[in-house]
Every structure is written in structure tokens, then in C-alpha cells.
Amino acid sequence: MTTRRFIVEPRGLASVRLSLLIPLISVLAALIVGGLFLALTGENPFSVYQHMVDAAFGSSRGVSETLISATPLILTGLAAAVAFKMLVWNIGAEGQFLLGAIFSSGIAIAMGDGAPAALVIPVVIVAGGIGGALWAGIAAIPRVYLGVNEIITTLMLNFIALNLMNYLIFGSSSPWRDPEVSTFPTGRPIPDSGRFPEFFNRLDLSFIIAVALALLAWYLVGKTRWGFEVRVVGDSADTARYAGISVPKKILGVFLLSGAFAGLAGGLYVAGPVGALDPRSLDLGLGFTGIIVAALARLNPVAVIPVAILMGALNNAGPSLQSIGVPPEIVLMLQGAILIFAVGGEFFIANRIRPREKVLEELSEEVEAA
Amino acid sequence: MNDSQLILTMFAAIGLGTPLIFATVGEIITERAGILNLGVQGMMLVGAVSGFWATFETGSLTLGVVVAMIAGAVFSLIHAFASITLRVSQIVSGLALTIFGTGLASFLGKAGSDPLVGEPSRETFEPLITGGIADWPVVGPLLFGHDLMVYVALVVAGAASYYLFRTRMGLSLRAVGEEPASAESAGVNVAWVRYAHVMVGGALAGLGGAYYSLALSPTWQDNPIGEAGWIAIALVILASWRPWRAIFAAYLFGAAVRIQFTLQTLGSPWSDVPSSLLAMLPFILAIVAMLALTSGKRARLLGAPAALGVPYFREER
DSSP, X not given: OOOOSEEEEEOSSOOHHHHHHHHHHHHHHHHHHXXXXXXXXXXXXXXXXXXXXXXXXXXXXXXXXXXXXXXXXXXXXXXXXXXXXTTOOOOOHHHHHHHHHHHHHHHHHHHTTTSOHHHHXXXXXXXXXXXXXXXXXXXXXXXXXXXXXXXXXXXXXXXXXXXXXXXXXXXXXXXXXXXXXXXXXXXXXXXXXXXXXXXXXXXXXXXXXXXHHHHHHHHXXXXXXXXXXXXXXXXXXXXXXXXXXXXXXXXXXXXXXXXXXHHHHHHHHIIIIIOSOOHHHHOSOHHHHHHHHHHHTTTOTXXXXXXXXXXXXXXXXXXXGGGGTOOTTHHHHHHHHHHHHHHHHHHHHHEEEEEHHHHHHHHHHHHHHO | OOHHHHHHHHHHHHHHHHHHHHHHXXXXXXXXXXXXXXXXXXXXXXXXXXXXXXXXXXXXXXXXXXXXXXXXXXXXXXXXXXXXXXXOOHHHHHHHHHHHHXXXXXXXXXXXXXXXXXXXXXXXXXXXXXXXXXXXXXXXXXXXXXXXXXXXXXXXXXXXXXXXXXXXXXXXXXXXXXXXXXXXXXXXXXXXXXXXXXXXXXXXXXXXXXXXXXXXXXXXXXXXXXXXXXXXXXXXXXXXXXXXXHHHHHHHHHHHHHHHHHHHHHOTTGGGSOHHHHHHHHHHHHHHHHHHHHSTTHHHHHXXXXXXTOOOOSXXX
């Protein structure tokens, strides 16, 4: 066998500097890849990127729309972050998001315009979380009690949820469908009592709630006994069992919490900026984008906030590119590339690569010293 | 439903199932090597756009198919590198492939001064035989009325079954997916085998994608494949990791898609069945299959590779 010129060794605990540097490099590398494709198709990457920055942050309206786009991503990012940290591969945030939206809009419509906003708004929020958690439960319970792999079940549930929403709006005359519009069906507007108050252009309360939930998640996972036990299970299920922690219960709890975050994302989004169960505004892949957010935030609930704002900025800037003749899908490419580099970067955070000679030198020095 | 409608539905089901056979067999081969690739959707879209482009530029269907397969295989290398060499999360890396590929295909279709979007394909796959035996009642169209790729898909599925279960290479491949450490000690290069079969999966996904843009809907549009890549991942389970079973799973799914249109033509009450509920069926079936067949120890009987999704470390520390 040939001898290798480089040696890969696990690094142990990664430095703070590195875990900030690698995500930054990932974004930069993705911008370079995107820039190459832009240049190949005859665009000037710098002016395209400049245009995107202006659209996302150049005006007070731009900033508020960026934060609106970021709000559901904070929550779907949290959904992925808490689950992946425990090696629960919930890739069904997309479906849980939609169920949250269906539950929240449903309860708001059912309560009608007469109920006071102070009652309706909390109910709408909780309903979203419950919808997401229930949908996650369909995959979580078989995973925990029967050992059924959750990757495929959560993935498939996304498409069932999507078709369920389409059925409610396009395939039936459900209470979610707007009875006033018959030509091209759309969602029934949520009564004003269920809508969130706006405070900065169109930006509403849901952004504040999302940020508060991120801080709460950080506290829950980082500072409580429950969070500590969850982290032990994530590191090693055997250690957890030895320490007397109930592993199935912890996995179930995390799975449902993850679903609840995704459901909250959907609930806050319909009761906030969208205002109806509108398939065209909800089927945007926000659940999958949450996985990008979580990966780039390295599963840290607080880091999810700035990363979600970055992704929200990209989503917000995308449509404006049409005015300069650039396909808005460059945004999806950039996000995909960011995820590729971020996940690849995990290798360099976890491992150290050094030339063989240097490792050998160090070893011989150690031997001499001994 | 009268006879001609039944035959039309079955005929269409075979066409609609064909790209799914390619993608499903490709994913089965990849998963048999122990690598889960959730990038099928992305690889299919990259194949669809590159195959369409190559045929559009040259007028050659053969070149379109070859370019689509090469593009799919090269694109899958990203996932192979991340999951085999870097050993990072296969799930996240596969999803990244899908997100990037989806964006890339749309971008390439729209970019430039003379974009592909809205352009019809210069050549499309046509039925091999017209008239003669293809006109025989019932069996004529069903057996002989298809284009070349329908038969190629059957050959690919059959060859993949033979390869997996009847050849030495196939045995090594399955060993790598079941017990990579034992395979390594028996002299199999685990990394090499995994790289090769991720690329085979990528090539077949690319081919499946190109069948959409060159046969099923031969005008370039943003997403010509719908959710085919995700459906292929479901069909792998329904086929219980056996290529020849993928044929039936794919045709069955093709029928489920086609029946939505057939029902519309039959009038009330058939046309009242909401298409969105029918569209759920394959996904519900996949979940039921997962629950019924992969819970607990029975997963091993079904054929799911034991080391699926588990990174392999050559020197265990």
C-alpha cells in the first residue's frame, strides 16, 4: 500500500475561531461558484451581487422584507438544529410547516372575526406548534417504538402535507378556501383578529416571536437539565442509557419539539405576512432552507438568527434580479452551494490535516522527551 | 372504463414509469453500496437540462442521452466526495445536491441572451415500430408501441439485477453495503466501490431526467420532472432494493399518475375524485411499506443494506 503524504486526525474540541471561520468561508466559496456561473452566462457577478445587497438591505422596505423572509427560516432552522443535534434526521420540516399553517389558519377562521385578538393570537400560535408536532409524531412514534427510519417517513410526509393543502384549496370547498374567488381558487383570508400587528413597514410581531423562540431554544438545550440529557443522548446513546436517561423519551421529545418549531414557522407565516392558506405563498421550500440555516449555524440556536437573516436576504433579493435579466434561481444555487460547502466544512472543523513528515517529527520529539 | 381507455392508461403508465425505472434502479445500486443519496431530484434535473441542451445544440438524441448520463455522474461526485472521503452527513449532503441541482437546472434554462426556456426539443424519442405488430389489438401497442428508452429501461433493470445477484462484482458491492469492514479485509476497496456506484446512480438519474425533457415533455420548462426524484426514493423501498421489482413499482406509479387524467375523461362521479388525493398515494404507500416491512429486525429480511448511511472509517480508532 502506498504511504499517504498527509495524515488526518480528529481534532477533539473545535476552536471557536474555526467554527466561525469555516461557515464564512463556505458562504464565500458559494459566492465564487455562483459568480463563475454568472460570468459563464455573460453577467458581471459583482454587479449582480451588488444589486442583491441593495435589494435586501438598501432601503427600509428592503430590510423589513428581508426580516419577513427570515422569520419562518429562523423557526425551520431551529427545527433542523434541535433535531440534527440529536441525530434525529427530521427532514420533514416542509410538511410540518404546512400542517402548522393549516392548523393556525383553520383555528383563526373557525374563531371568526368576533373573538378578541388577545385571545385569538395566542391560540393561533399554539395551534401552529401543535399541527407541526402532530405531523412529526406520525414519523416520530414509529421511529422511537418500532425503529422505523425517520428519514424516508418524514420526507414522504412532506408530499402528503403538500397534497393535503392543495386538496383543501384546489380540490374541495373546505373552510380554508375563499368562497368569493371561483376562477382560480385561493385561501380564505384570516380574520383581522387573528393577524399579527405590524410595526416596521410590513414586518409584524411574528419576527419578535421567532427571535424569542430561538433564545428560548438556546436556553432549553444549553442551560436546562433536559437539554443536558438530550445532549448526552446525542453524543452517545450508550452513555445516556448507562447514566439512567430514558433514550426513547428524549428522542420523542426532541422530534416533537422539532416538529413544533416547523409548525410554528407555518402558523406564524400564515397569520403574519401571508394572511391566508395560500399554496403559492407557502410552497416555497422553507422547510428545506431551514436545513441550510441549521447547517451553516452549526446547529447553534442563537447563530440560527443571523444565518436565517442571510438566507432571508437571498430569498428577498431573488425576484428583484428579474429586472436586470438574471434568473432568480441563482439564489437557489447559492443556497445549495452554501450547504455543500458548510457540510463539507464540518470535516475540517472535526479533523486536522497535516503533512506526514510533520506528524512523524512531532512523534519522534515526544519519544525523545520521554 | 372501457377497453380502449384501459389500454391507453396502461400504455401511458409504461411511458410515465420509464424515467422512474432509471432513477430508482440507480438509487438502488447506490444504496446497495451503503450510500444514501437524497440528491436524486437534483441529479435528474441536471440530466434533464444538460441532455436537452446537448440535443438542442447537435440534433442528436444519442448525444443528449450520453451528455445527461455524464452530467448526472459528474454531479453525483459532489455527494460521493462529501459522504465517502469527508464522511460528513450523507443526508445533508444529498439534500444539498438536490437544492443546488434544482437551482442550477432552472438557472441554465433561463440564463444567457438566448435561453432554452420555452424551446421545443429538436428531436424527441418516437415509437420504434409504427403499424404492423404495433397495431395488433391490445398487446400490439402495449408490447411493441413504445420508444427505444422504454425497452432500454427494462434491460437496465434486468442487467442491474443480474449484476447485483449473479456476478462477483455485485457480491463485492453488496458486501460493501452490508459489512464494509469485512469486505475491506477480503480485499475489496470500499471507497472505490462506493465512488463507482454513486456515479452509476448519478448516470441513471441523469438518464431518467433526460427522458422527461426529450420524450415526456419535450419543451424546456423550469421543472420538467415534477417530484420524480423524490418518488424514486420512495420506489426504492417499495421495490425492497431489488432492481427488477422497480419495474413494477414504477409502472404502478405511472398508472397512478395517469389515472388522474383518465378519471377526468370519464365524467361524474369518477371525475370528482380530487387529483390531490390521488397524488398522495405513492407517498402514503411508501410510508405504509416502511412501517410494515422495515420496523425492527425485519428490515434485514427486506433487503435494506445494513451499512446504509453509515460512514466507513478505514482505520477505526
